Amino acid sequence: MFHKEGQNIILVAFFLCAALTLVAQFYIEPIWLRISIQAGAILILVLILQFFRNPKRVAARTFDEILAPADGKVVAIEEVEETEYFKDKRIQVSIFMSPLNVHVTRFPASGAISYSKYHPGKYLVAWHPKSSTENERTTVVIRTPLFGEIGYRQIAGAMARRIVNYAEEGESVQQGADAGFIKFGSRVDLLLPLDSVITVKLNQKVVGAKTCIATLAPEDEE
Incomplete structure (x- = not known):
């Protein structure tokens, strides 16, 4: 589950990552550079996803x-x-x-x-x-x-x-x-x-x- 404050950032990051990965796949040579760019884009997306994660937690709700x-x-x-x-x-x-x-x-x-x-x-x-x-x-x-x-x-x-x-x-x-x-x-x-x-x-x-x-x-x- 991701926090609502990150929804727009996650959406933009996802499309940019997908676009960069596709561009690299068809237009970037040599292969080591292509793979590096794709791996970097995916890593950035993963970091953004983990930053906006929102684990569900239920507090005991005790007054003391x-x-x-x-x-x-x-x-x-x-x-x-x-x-x-x-x-x-x-x-x-x-x-x-x-x-x-x-x-x-x-x-x-x-x-x-x-x-x-x-x-x-x-x-x-x-x-x-x-x-x-x-x-x-x-x-x-x-x-x-x-x-x-x-x-x-x-x-x-x-x-x-x-x-x-x-x-x-x-x-x-x-x-x-x-x-x-x-x-x-x-x-x-x-x-x-x-x-x-x-x-x-x-x-x-x-x-x-x-x-x-x-x-x-x-x-x-x-």
């Missing part, structure tokens, strides 16, 4: 867990001062998506969207410390039943040039549902309450809508 909003690797777990919406300290968990990862963004929790805003910006590499505040990005806040308000950011990188965000203020969303897409990039930051218990480690690989990122603190520790 925050699930990964994207596939990738945890590159940061730190306390930050969030100045856009919360205007207080939050635990930030950053997930970096390589070009080989699934690039679908999924809602990390069920609740109601209380904030959703797009910001134009730069295209620093995704692991740059200032990419969270200076790159093209969207910020979304979900009001959850148990965690209160949590946030996440879709952040463009050096390759990512288009962020797609489906979250609209006032709507109710389900944990694990499709929240958007980042074309050819890059990173998603979770912004969680300080009393959240983080259940992942640095450099851990996570799976969107499957890997638990945080849970509630036990009642006797609150």
Whole structure:
């Protein structure tokens, strides 16, 4: 299954690959050059197909867990001062998506969207410390039943040039549902309450809508 955001790109890539393969077959000599061109065209098509893949996943939909909003690797777990919406300290968990990862963004929790805003910006590499505040990005806040308000950011990188965000203020969303897409990039930051218990480690690989990122603190520790 492929994501709807890639349908036009896949269609164009398919016809270009087919045309290039046919032209090479009848007009390109010597044979080694012909085969190289055909193999290259097919490889590019395969890479585009894998980039826009959208595996079906059904989240457990539990209120006491925050699930990964994207596939990738945890590159940061730190306390930050969030100045856009919360205007207080939050635990930030950053997930970096390589070009080989699934690039679908999924809602990390069920609740109601209380904030959703797009910001134009730069295209620093995704692991740059200032990419969270200076790159093209969207910020979304979900009001959850148990965690209160949590946030996440879709952040463009050096390759990512288009962020797609489906979250609209006032709507109710389900944990694990499709929240958007980042074309050819890059990173998603979770912004969680300080009393959240983080259940992942640095450099851990996570799976969107499957890997638990945080849970509630036990009642006797609150």
